[in-house]
Amino acid sequence: MSLYERIGGAAAVEAAVDIFYRKVLSDDLISHFFDTVDMDAQAAKQKAFLTMVFGGPNQYSGKDLREGHKHMALTELHFDAVIENLAGTLQELGVAQTDINEIAAIAGSVKDDVLNR
Amino acid sequence: MTDITFEESTYSLLEGETVLEGLIRNGVQVPNGCRAGACQACVMQAQEGELPRNSQAGLKNTQQAQGLFLSCQCKPSNPLTIGFTDQGKSRTLAKVKDKENLSAQVLRVRLEKVLDFRPGQYLNIWHGDPEKPLVRSYSIASIPKLEDFIELHIKIIPNGRFSRWAADAMEPGAELNIQGALGNCFYVADDPHRPLLFIGIGTGLAPLYGILRDALLQGHQGKISLVLGAREPDGFYLRRELADLQRDYPQLNVNFVCQSFSNYPNDIGNTDLYQFVKEQFPSTKGTKIYLCGGDTFVRKMKKQIFLSGASMADIHADAFLPCS
Ligand SMILES: Cc1cc2nc3c(=O)[nH]c(=O)nc-3n(C[C@H](O)[C@H](O)[C@H](O)COP(=O)(O)OP(=O)(O)OC[C@H]3O[C@@H](n4cnc5c(N)ncnc54)[C@H](O)[C@@H]3O)c2cc1C
Ligand code: HEM
Numbered sequence: 001m002s003l004y005e006r007i008g009g010a011a012a013v014e015a016a017v018d019i020f021y022r023k024v025l026s027d028d029l030i031s032h033f034f035d036t037v038d039m040d041a042q043a044a045k046q047k048a049f050l051t052m053v054f055g056g057p058n059q060y061s062g063k064d065l066r067e068g069h070k071h072m073a074l075t076e077l078h079f080d081a082v083i084e085n086l087a088g089t090l091q092e093l094g095v096a097q098t099d100i101n102e103i104a105a106i107a108g109s110v111k112d113d114v115l116n117r
Numbered sequence: 118m119t120d121i122t123f124e125e126s127t128y129s130l131l132e133g134e135t136v137l138e139g140l141i142r143n144g145v146q147v148p149n150g151c152r153a154g155a156c157q158a159c160v161m162q163a164q165e166g167e168l169p170r171n172s173q174a175g176l177k178n179t180q181q182a183q184g185l186f187l188s189c190q191c192k193p194s195n196p197l198t199i200g201f202t203d204q205g206k207s208r209t210l211a212k213v214k215d216k217e218n219l220s221a222q223v224l225r226v227r228l229e230k231v232l233d234f235r236p237g238q239y240l241n242i243w244h245g246d247p248e249k250p251l252v253r254s255y256s257i258a259s260i261p262k263l264e265d266f267i268e269l270h271i272k273i274i275p276n277g278r279f280s281r282w283a284a285d286a287m288e289p290g291a292e293l294n295i296q297g298a299l300g301n302c303f304y305v306a307d308d309p310h311r312p313l314l315f316i317g318i319g320t321g322l323a324p325l326y327g328i329l330r331d332a333l334l335q336g337h338q339g340k341i342s343l344v345l346g347a348r349e350p351d352g353f354y355l356r357r358e359l360a361d362l363q364r365d366y367p368q369l370n371v372n373f374v375c376q377s378f379s380n381y382p383n384d385i386g387n388t389d390l391y392q393f394v395k396e397q398f399p400s401t402k403g404t405k406i407y408l409c410g411g412d413t414f415v416r417k418m419k420k421q422i423f424l425s426g427a428s429m430a431d432i433h434a435d436a437f438l439p440c441s
Contacts, residue, residue, distance in 0.1 A: 010175070014175060018428045018429055035420075037416065039429065040429065047155035051155050056153060059150075059152050060151070
């Protein structure tokens, strides 16, 4: 069974998005990136993010991620904050630590693209 | 080999193909993004046929009730007739039946019931020069099952191009060019025991008055709270009607919150609306929320409510964006 299936697929994304979104909105280091006018659209983008790092089906290339994050001028600090909020979300949902590590590794694998390095 | 009909043409889906893939293969342009059921760019609407459950996952129940679905997730087993959303919302003429002031600032307009709607949805009025029409949106306060008209509450704005005309020059019998009904802010009876929280300012009461009475009529059992805010006490309207509803339905509680001035009638609280909501509803987890009124209010309250625990999928909002 794949990681994505193991943690519950689309239903897991659905459960995680509220918790994750609430966490990033409450995190002073990164909240301004996510504090946009259209909260529904923002939540949809976060579902895309979560689906991807959960190893689910997605169409994003490294180039897409580069383009998508370029204007934010993100640093290592921002990246770590996102990973921390992600891990906190998964812990709250009772996801096994080994799965959390695997998810963090998927996120780590696109770090250079997201940070435009 | 399921057939799907789109704009009068019928296409056969291949084995295992999604509606999105099938349409694109046949040269139909459908906006799309993640193709994983997340971004919702590929949302379409079914006019006929049964949708697979997973193709509606993640959509609000109000969207599901209108047959919206994600074409990238949809592998139907029965034929479907589909289109882009809000298609077929052509314009029709509706006569003004009645016009009356609910307060110095709020005009009640009742139109002939010429279209189908759910209380809380809105319609667009196309006004003036057909070459350069003024388009204004107004939310619907009436209940189709109960009332034989479309009721709008229009705030009279001193320099308002449409609202001033409606207040000063529009007569009963006038024909309005309307389009609708639009919007996702309405009641769906999928869980009659969940608490409901309605918050509005100004004529945000129009959709809320519709949605609230719709919920009561459909037998909603859970606790229902209506919180209305205004700058001055005379900004409130329909107070008697709301008091009557509160008397008739023990599950309903209505609060008026006003920020300025002293000497209120004693049923109006004197405090900040955001503070009031924070204190009275410290946790909104599991509550279905309806927010209606000015854009700035909706945005600020939506964030506050979300942070206090409500799920994004349970927050329904109608922001009265000003038009150009
Ligand atoms: C989905 C939706 C639903 C809506 N539902 C309702 C409704 O149920 N009832 C209702 O009254 N309105 C509603 N509106 C707002 C409505 O569509 C118009 O924007 C509003 O009536 C102003 O139109 P107007 O032509 O009179 O004023 P305009 O000529 O457009 O504006 C004149 C001036 O007034 C300002 N202004 C605009 N709106 C307001 C306001 N609310 N308060 C103070 N100043 C303002 C403008 O910035 C402008 O400077 C809704 C809007 C949307 C998008
Ligand atoms: C862990 C690695 C990351 C991955 C895999 C990732 C992935 C994604 C994806 C798939 C989208 C949706 C793009 C779209 O469809 O429009 C997105 C958008 C976004 N991401 Fe990331 N992201 C990562 C890290 C970050 C970080 C560190 C931040 C900032 C702290 C961030 C902030 C944003 C914002 C604000 C958007 C929305 C952009 C917009 O509205 O246009 N992301 N991300």
